[in-house]
Amino acid sequence: MNEVKYSIWIEAEEWAEGEWNIVDGNTDAIVTFEDGSRWVASFFTYQNIQTLADKNKQTGECLHGKYFRGSDMVLVDECSRKQIEEVIAHFVSSGDFEMIFSRCEEGRVDQIL
Numbered sequence: 001m002n003e004v005k006y007s008i009w010i011e012a013e014e015w016a017e018g019e020w021n022i023v024d025g026n027t028d029a030i031v032t033f034e035d036g037s038r039w040v041a042s043f044f045t046y047q048n049i050q051t052l053a054d055k056n057k058q059t060g061e062c063l064h065g066k067y068f069r070g071s072d073m074v075l076v077d078e079c080s081r082k083q084i085e086e087v088i089a090h091f092v093s094s095g096d097f098e099m100i101f102s103r104c105e106e107g108r109v110d111q112i113l
Contacts, residue, residue: 004033004034004092005033005034006031006032006033006034006088006092007032008029008030008032008081008085008088009029009030009032010027010028010029010081010084011027011028011029012025012027012079013081020079021079022045022078022079022080022083023045023047023078023079024045024047024048024051025044025045025048025079026042026043026044026045026070026079027042027043027079027084028040028041028042028043029042029043029084029088030104031088031097031101037103038103038104039098039101039102039103039104040072040101040102040104041073041074041100041101041102042070042071042072042073043074043076043079043084043087044070044073044074044076044079045075045076045077045079046075046076046077048079049068049075052068053065053068056068072100072102074087074100
């Protein structure tokens with residue numbers, strides 16, 4: 001069986017020291033396959049969704065916290081490189097990857113990177 005090869009870029013790894021909270025955080029991840037195609041999803045911890053809802057109640061965003069929406073959202077219990085790699089490998093091996101990640105257009109990748 002051929003192994004699918006890809007690399008993973010995680011936005012939070014570009015942040016300043018101490019800004020990435022793997023327990024209460026979120027980050028974009030871009031997967032680049034051998035063929036050059038790039039795919040993006042946003043990883044949120046369960047705790048971060050509650051933190052964002054509480055913030056939105058105070059700020060008035062999202063109808064004062066009545067909803068939360070994110071495109072290409074993946075919920076995880078921990079937002080670490082190890083966890084993100086494990087989840088992506090599962091999506092690739094199960095065949096679910098393209099249902100969860102969105103293919104990046106060149107302009108969008110440049111905006112993210």
